[in-house]
Amino acid sequence: MQHYPLFLNLAKKDVLVVGAGAVGRRKVASLLSCSPRAVVVVDPGLTPAVARELAASGAVRCHARKFMPEDVAGKALVFAATGNREVNALVAELCRERKIFCNIADAPDKSDFFVPARVEIQGITLAVSTGGHSPALARRLRAELEAWLGTRYAGLLSLLSRLRPLLLALGLPAEENGEIFRSLVDSPLAELLETGRRADAETLLAERLPKPLHSHMGELLHGF
Numbered sequence: 364m365q366h367y368p369l370f371l372n373l374a375k376k377d378v379l380v381v382g383a384g385a386v387g388r389r390k391v392a393s394l395l396s397c398s399p400r401a402v403v404v405v406d407p408g409l410t411p412a413v414a415r416e417l418a419a420s421g422a423v424r425c426h427a428r429k430f431m432p433e434d435v436a437g438k439a440l441v442f443a444a445t446g447n448r449e450v451n452a453l454v455a456e457l458c459r460e461r462k463i464f465c466n467i468a469d470a471p472d473k474s475d476f477f478v479p480a481r482v483e484i485q486g487i488t489l490a491v492s493t494g495g496h497s498p499a500l501a502r503r504l505r506a507e508l509e510a511w512l513g514t515r516y517a518g519l520l521s522l523l524s525r526l527r528p529l530l531l532a533l534g535l536p537a538e539e540n541g542e543i544f545r546s547l548v549d550s551p552l553a554e555l556l557e558t559g560r561r562a563d564a565e566t567l568l569a570e571r572l573p574k575p576l577h578s579h580m581g582e583l584l585h586g587f
Contacts, residue, residue, distance in 0.1 A: 364494070366476075366477065366492070366494060368479075368490065368492070370488070370490075371397075371439075371440075373394070373397045373398065373399040373439065373440075374397075374398050374399065374400070375399075375400050376399050376400055376439035376440075377399065377400055377401045377402075377403060377437055377438050377439060378394055378399050378401070378402050378403070378438060378439060378440045378441070378442070379402075379403045379405070379434055379435060379438040379440070379441045379442065380394070380402060380403070380404045380405075380441075380442045380444060381405050381406070381430050381434070381441070381442065381443050381444060381445055381450065381451075381454050382405075382406055382442075382443070382444035382445035382446070382468070383404050383405075383406035383408070383409045383413055383414075383417070383425070384406075384444065384445070384446060386444045386468050387404065387406065387442070387444040387445075387468075388413070388417070390442045390444055390466075390478070391404060391417055391423060393478065393481075395420050395422060395423070398422075399422065399439075400422070401422055401423070401424055402422055402423045402424070403423075403424045403426070403434065403438070404417055404423060404424070404425045404426065405426045405428065405429075405430050405431075405434055406426075406427065406445070407427065407428055407429045408427075409425055409426070409427040410427075413425075414427065430445075430450055430453070430454060432457050435454070435457050435458055435461060435463055436461070438463055439463075439464075440463070440464050440465075440466070440476075441454060441458050441463055441464070441465045441466070442465070442466045442468070443455055443465060443466065443467045443468060444466075444468040445468075446469075448469055448470075451467050451468065451469055451470065452467075452470070454467075455467050455470070455473060455474075458475070464476050466478060471494075471495030471496075472495065474495065477492050477494065477495045479491055479492040479501065480492070480498070480501035480502050480504065480505035481505065482505055482508050482509045482512060484509070484512055484513070484514065484517065485514060485517035485520070485521075486517065486520050486521070486524075487512065487516055487517070487520060489505075489508050489512065491504045491505050491508065514557065515553060515554075515557055516553050517557075518553065518556030518557050518587060519547075519548070519552055519553040519556055521586075522552070522556065522583055522584070522587075523544070523547065523548075525582060525583050526547075526572075526576075526583055529576055529579055529582075529583075530543060530544075530572075530573075530576065533573060533575060533576070535573070543571065543572065543573075546571050547568075547571060550567060550571070551567070552564060552567055552568075555567065556587050559587065561584055561587050564584060564587065565580055565584060568580065568583065568584075
């Protein structure tokens with residue numbers, strides 16, 4: 364089965380994690396990096412020490428009790444991460460009835476989505492998935508991608524994020540804007556920024572950017 368890859372905006376959304384074991388805690392940690400409104404954790408074996416650790420971020424609400432059907436209400440995503448297959452299956456079934464996406468730790472083939480192995484370096488995110496068939500291979504690929512990516516495009520991304528609003532404000536046709544961005548991405552600009560060759564980077568930008576933006580060179584290259 365082919366899965367549809369996407370990146371979710373979890374801001375102002377609530378997420379449920381059923382199970383506070385090692386798997387559940389890893390899910391919570393990855394979710395918190397995406398700034399959801401709240402991560403609700405339910406586990407009858409939740410100890411006070413683990414609850415304090417999880418709640419330290421301020422976005423986690425812990426409940427040391429058994430899962431209840433009403434726990435899934437209003438959740439954007441649900442993770443069934445207990446060590447009990449029956450509980451996980453119940454969580455998944457309730458989510459299907461309510462059309463809520465659910466990830467089942469011990470049954471990837473029955474999950475609505477997979478969490479990919481991720482590489483996150485200075486604003487760039489790469490995601491790798493094997494469709495749930497081999498998390499070990501996904502982790503291996505993630506490590507290789509991380510080593511390859513390094514910081515080679517961090518400077519370019521920073522500059523493009525500064526350039527984008529300035530260029531769009533000129534009101535040029537979308538096709539022309541796209542060509543300018545493609546020209547910069549396909550140029551040696553990333554390498555020039557990574558190696559600190561500011562003068563060469565400024566020359567390249569002057570050749571490829573519209574003249575009204577030349578006065579913004581200092582702003583675009585600040586910190587390089």
